[in-house]
Amino acid sequence: MENTPEVKPAPKLFPSIVERLRVKHYSKRTEEAYVQWIKRYILHHGKRHPRDMGVAEVEDFLTHLAVARNVSASTQNQAKSALLFLYDEVLEQRLPALENVTKVVAKKQLPVVLSxxxxxxxxxxxxxxxxxxxxxxxxxxxxxxxxxxxxxxxxxxxxxxxxxxxxxxxxxxxxxxxxxxxxxxxxxxxxxxxxxxxxxxxxxxxxxxxxxxxxxxxxxxxxxxxxxxxxxxxxxxxxxxxxxxxxxxxxxxxxxxxxxxxxxxxxxxxxxxxxxxxxxxxxxxxxxxxxxxxxxxxxxxxxxxxxxxxxxxxxxxxxxxxxxxxx
CATH class of the missing domain: 1.10.443.10 (Intergrase catalytic core)
Structure with missing residues (x-):
């Protein structure tokens, strides 16, 4: 009887993300922020696995943050960095250029200064x-x-x-x-x-x-x-x-x-x-x-x-x- 090769289960997503962040020596604060953005991305798309999604879903989520959530430019950029890390470093699925994202324009306001x-x-x-x-x-x-x-x-x-x-x-x-x-x-x-x-x-x-x-x-x-x-x-x-x-x-x-x-x-x-x-x-x-x-x-x-x-x-x-x- 021929032996069936053992199929190892795919590693769980979030432990893999945390492990990769630590291998790359990201700070604890960045680690926490990236994990939260990836969770929000997954929830936004009905809990689909990121491996089953791609550039269209990433663009949709980043546009949603700009249009519906009215986030700042720095917040949108942090979410983008988290998702690029997920696909590039964890899933090893490099995304093409995100050309269809509604970008938040950073507003340079005068700083509040004390006397x-x-x-x-x-x-x-x-x-x-x-x-x-x-x-x-x-x-x-x-x-x-x-x-x-x-x-x-x-x-x-x-x-x-x-x-x-x-x-x-x-x-x-x-x-x-x-x-x-x-x-x-x-x-x-x-x-x-x-x-x-x-x-x-x-x-x-x-x-x-x-x-x-x-x-x-x-x-x-x-x-x-x-x-x-x-x-x-x-x-x-x-x-x-x-x-x-x-x-x-x-x-x-x-x-x-x-x-x-x-x-x-x-x-x-x-x-x-x-x-x-x-x-x-x-x-x-x-x-x-x-x-x-x-x-x-x-x-x-x-x-x-x-x-x-x-x-x-x-x-x-x-x-x-x-x-x-x-x-």
Missing amino acids: TQEVQAILSRLDGHLWLLVSLLYGSGLRVMECLRLRVADIDFARLEILVRDDQGHKNRITLLPVSLVNPLKTHLQSVAALHAEDLAKGFGEVRMPASLSIKHPDSGKDWLWQYVFPSSRLSVEQQSGLVYRHHADEKPIQRVVKKVAAEAGIKKQVTPNTLRHSFAAHLLAGGQDIKTVQRLMGHADESTTMLYTKVVNVGGRGVASPLDVI
């Missing part, structure tokens, strides 16, 4: 690590997630510099560390070091490595230099591997507290954590800093993005100093 008095009013209502974190948003021009993802190794006290790592390690940049934050930051790191020592004593103390360094330093997750400057208050168990990590703090409490204290200060503007970053750029330009330097510190790929701030300030020319040190 130095308004910045002071916000900072004066904060204390502890929240004060330090928000001070870095304004004093170094950081996005909130850039600040939360900072590692101890990214802070150079001697050179007064901060290394800002891109998720994929392709667009790292250097920004300035305000002199006025050196001592508060050193004190804060002492408490973080104590927490890390407690974790190690309990058999934990590991963080996920930055994507660009996970290959070079795969076993360095417990090293002090790679710990987060603003760690989470809780340990997390990774569902796929069962490993226990201490991730960085969550951004949502930061967003809520900045909005709350701005309202308490009577500021009649739509204030978010990124408003502090916008104010960093605007105040540098108002103080005479040149466009190219501000572009580099902000990490803008296009000078036209930085030029938006010139519409709310007068530009001159002086030496670089953090606006936090001025106030």
